[in-house]
Amino acid sequence: MRERAADLLEWYDRHARQLPWRMPPGCGARPDPYRVWLSEVMLQQTTVAAVTSYFERFTTLWPTVEALAAARDEEVMGEWAGLGYYARARNLLKCARTVAEKGAFPRNRAELETLPGIGPYTSAAIAAIAFDASEVVVDGNVERVMARMFAVEDPLPGGKRVLREKAALLTPEARPGDYAQAVMDLGATVCTPKNPACGICPWMGYCQGRKAGIAADLPKTEPKKAKPVRFGVSYVGRRADGAWLLERRPARGLLGGMLGWPGAEWGDVAREAPPVAAAWREVGGEARHTFTHFHLRLDVRVADLPMEAVPAVGDFVPREAFRPSDLPTVMRKVFDLAHDTFDNI
């Protein structure tokens, strides 16, 4: 097993991707725990391509955990907009404030895991990458690589325990941070979910899945449930001075803490619920969006509102303070549909 780790590290020394949060392989210096933590949270269920620009933006605005801890909630939520899984941003702030209070990130896995937004994977990754601890780092990539290496046919998520045991067998004492990133790089670039490039894999000779000709069919997964379709109506109102009527969503649940356009709760049928009486008009088309567990179709209504309008819900955001990039993607789609129907934006 030691030989396999060594082979992979040799591959990593030659093929490691250069990433903004990563130290070059073999480089003696440790990366900044703040940057490791921030990148790992952003990378939860999210691709490197999607994360990179957000990481650059966050570290420019907030170079240290103390700076992030001092930021306003709304500003951080606005900068996270578009990246998804917004509970991560809420937990990010809680975690930053706890760490800033303590003075530093804890250095061991167990203590890291007590922090908000840091679970079994992220705690192990931070301990290994930032603090050189020999922790077993298991994410979706590692599960896929292990399922193929050892031809594990138990379907996920049930097979997770077995795959973790396999991962533990291979984890070395030396260079645990590089090793963890190497397995994940292997999964992201060679041992991919579809069309794995077995011919160039450093573990080709060890792979039982390849030997059995079933590598590309692993890991097996339980069948997914079909997503239901939900319907709703969104109201995009602009006051005569150019201010937009927006609503801060409750801090929990779907899109929690994010800005959005007013409207009734989404359901099996679209319910009208204008935030203020006005000459609401329809726009052509509907905003379509798919969340983790349902499809959504939103009708969009627009209206020009008088200065004396007093909405039942939401608040007017001044024209110069409104940035569409502060909106979660579904709400930005609504805005894009409404946008063309207004004059002089």
Place this chain on the structure above:
DNA sequence: AAGGCGTGGCC
């Protein structure tokens, strides 16, 4: 302990 929780790219 299943299910809630985003989004964009790929085929």
Place this chain on the structure above:
DNA sequence: TGGCCAAGCCT
């Protein structure tokens, strides 16, 4: 086009 999938966590 639509379903699948990605460096998971929380309740």
